Amino acid sequence: MRRLVPMVMVLASASALAQKPWELRVDLPVPVPIELPAVPPTNPFAAPVATPPLPVATPLRAKFPATFAVLASAYIDAQGVCRGVVFTRLPWPGVAAALRPLLTATRFSPARASGAAVPVWLPLGIDLTGRIDSGRVARVQGAAPDATVPPAVEATPAPAADANDAGWPATPMDRVDQLPNPKRFRVRIDGGPWRQPFRLLAEIGTDGRCRRVVFLACPEGLRGWLLASMAEWTFRPAAGAAGPTAAWVLLDGEIEVKMGDLASDALKVMRQGWSPGAAAPTAAVPPPGA
Structure with missing residues (x-):
């Protein structure tokens, strides 16, 4: 037993030196500022070429059938009357002016919560079927992507809600037992021409x-129509040091679109969707390229 005493005393002394009775060890993260190296902006689509690809022939497909998705949020009061519509997804901006009066004229069976009719912001979906009759590239200019400027995708505009929309009394959808349903719905939109600017990157x-x-x-x-049409476009290839080479080109232009008539006989009623006062929706749209 006497041989163990020095060992115990040494351990006790080491413990006492490690921490005093009046000391308390606190582990706190201490931020250490580190100066990061400056990284110059780069454009992954840029390449060192003598001349960029340039468009030669730019035909646009005629009689192109398509289905165009529309998403909206409609305020349906306790009597089933549509008092207002906020569009959250449009195939092109001009569709809103044609659809708004048709939706506000649609009568609904009112939403119900605990047996009583209640007002709601109702998410809606519409699939417009039709075709793009014809089109023409009115203007297009090709340029080499700037190596020092990354490409910028045009931001999706936020839903154009009125400032007073968020103040309308509305029952949350998770408290609604029965959704409103349209009593009758039919949409016919006359087609017509318009000019549409575009900007894109194309690999040639x-x-x-x-x-x-x-x-x-x-x-x-x-986009689907333009992608299908560009499969038939021809370009003068980019010129590299050893001859023609594959490269990206930045195309900026304007197209004339002649849209045919659009129609829909179904109005999709949904529980999930954006409503005024909520954060801006993350629209489920196709990726910017293909």
Whole structure:
């Protein structure tokens, strides 16, 4: 036993030196400022070429059938009357003016919560079927992407809600037992022409054909038509040090669109959707390129 005493005394002394009775160890993170190196902006689509690809022929497809998705939030009062509509997804901006009076004229069975009729902001979906009759590229200019400026995608505009919309009394959808339903719904929208600016990046191969596209500014409803049309476009390939080479080109232009008539006989009623006063929706739209 006497041989163990020095060992115990040494351990006790080490413990006493490690921490005094009046000391308390506190582990606190201490931020240490680190100066990060400056990284110059780069453009992954830029390439060192003598001349960029340039468009030669830009036909647009005629009689192109398509379905155009529309999302909206409608205020339905306790009598089933649509008092207002806020669009959250449009194939192109001009559709809103034609759809708004048709939706506000639609009568609904009112929403019900605990057996009583209640007002709600009701998420709606509409699939407009029709076709793009024809089109023409009125103007297009090709340029090499700037190596020091990354490409910027046009921001999706926020829903154009009135400032007073958020103040209307509305029952949350999770408290609604029965959703409103349209008593009758039919939409017919006359077609017509308009001019639409666009901006995109296109990868052009050595054969002068378009391989890939990244949309920077173009309405969602026109992208499928423009992609299908660009499969037939021809370009003068980019010129590299050793001859023709594949490269990206920035196209900025304007197209003339002649839209055919659009129609829909169904109004989709949903529980999930944006309403005034909520955060801006993250619209489920196709990726900017293909």
